[in-house]
Amino acid sequence: MNIIIPPKRRDGRSSFVQLVGYVSVRDDISLKDEIKEDPRFKRPARARGKVFERLVEYMNRTENLAESQLISVDARGESRVSVDGVISQHNLLSFESAASEMSGVSKQNDRIKDPVYHFILSWQEDENPTDDQIFKAARYALRCMGMQLHQYMASIHRDTDNVHVHVVANRVNPLTFKAVSVHGDADKMQRICRELELKYDFKVDNGSWVRDADNQVVRAKRGYKKAPRGAATLEHFGDRESLYTYAVTHCRKDINAMFRDKSATWDRIHAVFDRAGLKLERRGEGMIVRDRFNPGHTPIKASRLHTSMTLSRIVPKVGDFVPSPLNDADVHDKHVHAAYNDQLHMRDQGARQDRRIARAEARQQLKDDYQAYRKSWVKPDLRMAERFREIADSFRVQKVRIRHGEGDPHMRKLMYNVVEFEREKAMAGLRIQLKAEREQLREEGKARPMSYRVWTGQEALKGSQAAVSQLRGWAYREGRKNRYPTRTEDIIHCAPADDTPLLKADGFTVRLHRDGAAVYSRQGRDSIIDRGDSIEVYQPYDGRAVNTLTAVNMMQWKSGELGKFDGNGLFVATAVGAVAEHNLYQARQISVTDTYQRGDVEKEIGNIQSRKASNAYYEELAQARYEQRLRDERRYREEEEHKPTNRGTFKP
Incomplete structure (x- = not known):
C-alpha cells in the first residue's frame, strides 16, 4: 500500500x-x-x-x-x-x-x-x-x-x-x-x-x-551500484579503498548533475576529474578513468562511473572527445582538491548512511518528545477568578456585618461606601499583581509552550546529542557559517555533520550557541569552537598550546572519516605532534586522513620512540656520572678529615 x-x-x-x-x-x-x-x-x-x-x-x-x-x-x-x-x-x-x-x-x-x-x-x-x-x-x-x-x-x-x-x-x-x-x-x-x-x-x-x-x-538505504569484482575483492579482503569507490564518491554526483542540467562540456567534465586527482582518457572505442599521480593503478571504465559516460552517448551531446588540457606535470594544488590513496583503510561505505539514518531516527524521536511535551504542557494557573472571588466574598461578609450591626442608616451608608472603596482598592491591587505575575511568566517563558527550536536548545543544554545535532542541522541548512567570516585560520576539518555531545575539558567552560556550535572558553576567552564538521582553535600557542592539545583530543570522539589540519605551520606541527603522542600512548586512536600529515604523524611517532630510547641511554649515563660524583665527594671529605694540620704550633 x-x-x-x-x-x-x-x-x-x-x-x-x-x-x-x-x-x-x-x-x-x-x-x-x-x-x-x-x-x-x-x-x-x-x-x-x-x-x-x-x-x-x-x-x-x-x-x-x-x-x-x-x-x-x-x-x-x-x-x-x-x-x-x-x-x-x-x-x-x-x-x-x-x-x-x-x-x-x-x-x-x-x-x-x-x-x-x-x-x-x-x-x-x-x-x-x-x-x-x-x-x-x-x-x-x-x-x-x-x-x-x-x-x-x-x-x-x-x-x-x-x-x-x-x-x-x-x-x-x-x-x-x-x-x-x-x-x-x-x-x-x-x-x-x-x-x-x-x-x-x-x-x-x-x-x-x-x-x-x-x-x-x-x-530505506540508498546505495551506489555494485562495484566491479576486482574493486569489491580489494575492499573486502585487502581493507583498502578501491579507485572505483573513490571516483564514485568524488565525481559521480557532479557528473550526474551536469547531464541532468544538460550543461555538460568536455572542459567541465575534465575539471571534475582534475579536482579529484583523476584523469579521463580515451582508450580504444571507449573511455577510462585513471589515477593522475599513479598511472600504475588499474583504471576503471568511465561507463562504470556513470551510464552516460560512453562515446556513443556523449559525443552526440558535447561533440568529439577532447583530451584534458592539463598535463600531469602541470597540475597544481589549485586544480586538485583531493587525491586517491590506496593505503587508506576501507571503512564501511555505508557508515555515513548509517549515521544519517541514526540522526534521522534520533530527530524523529526528538520531535515525538516535543509533541509529548506540548500535549502534557499545562499553562500555570494564576487562580484569577478564585482570587477575585475571595476578595469579593471577604468584603461581602463585611457588608453583612455592617447591615446587622449598625442601626443608624446614615452611618451604615457611610460604612458601605468605605467598604466599597476598600474593595475597589483591593481589586485594583490584585489586577496589578496579576499583571506582574503574567509578565514574570512571559519573561520566564512559561506563559506559552516553548517553540520547537527553543525547546531543542533547552534539551541540548541538558546533554541531548540529538538536540545538538538538530541545532547544527539547522545551521548547515541556513548557511549561517557563510554569513560571518571565520575569526581564525587554525582549523581542524572533520566529516560533514560529525556531531558529538558537549564534552568536559579540564580548565574549560562550555556553552552552546543557537546554531549548535559548542564554545569552549578558558580564563574568560573563547578558545575552541566545535561546529561539528570543523573545530576552530583560537590562541593556539597560549599556555603551552593547551588549546591546540585539547582540540586535538576532541578528535578522538569524531567518526574518523575525515581528519585534517589547516592553518599556520606551527599549529599544524603542534597538532601533528599531539596526535603522535596520543596515538602512541592511548588506546582510542585519532585518525588523520591527509596523506602528508599522516606521514608526518608516523614520522613523529618514530622520533618519539627514538628519543625515548636515547633518553634511556642518557639517563643511565647521567646516573653513572651522579654516582661517580658522589663517590668523589665522599673520598674528598675523608681525605680532608685525615689531613694533618699545623694549628697551635709556634713558628719562629
Missing part, C-alpha cells in the same frame, strides 16, 4: 477550495467551446462551511448530497453509511451535518489557516482489502498522527484500478481546540504504511521505510 498526500500551497494559505479544485476541476474543456451557464464555472464560496460541504460532495461522488443509508454504529459511536454506493465512516453526529460540525469546531481556533487534513491510502491493483481492514487502517493512521479524538470522515472508492480510501480530518481538537501539527507527515505516513502492511499482511510497496530481515520497520 502507499500514501498520497495532495499538494497544497507553500505559503500556508491553502484551503478547501484548492483541495477540491485539485481533484474535481475539469481540465479537458477546450477554449473554443461556447460559454454556457454552468454551475461548475462559478467561483465557489470560500466560507469554511461551504468548503467542507464541497469536500464531502466530492468524496461521495455526487454533486447534490443524497440521502445517506445508515449501515451500522459501533461501540465508539462511529457510524458507517452508504451514499450512492460509496461506503463512508465518520465519528460525527450525522452524515448530513458533517460539514457544519467540522466548520463549527474549526472556527474555535482562529489562528489556524488550514484546518483540514486530507490524505489517501491506496492499495495495489491485485489487492482487494475488506471495508473493515480499510477503515481500521485509516483509524490507525489518524492515531499515529495524533488525531485519534478528532473529527474525521473516510470514504472508500472502488471504481478505479487501485482500491483507495479518502480520509479527511479536522486538525482542530474538538475538546481542547488545539491544532495538530502535520509537519513531516509524508515520512510518518510511509512508516505507517509499512506497519499496516506488516499488521494486515498487505503487499509490500516502495517508500522511505522498508522491512528488514527481522520484519522490523527501518529507513
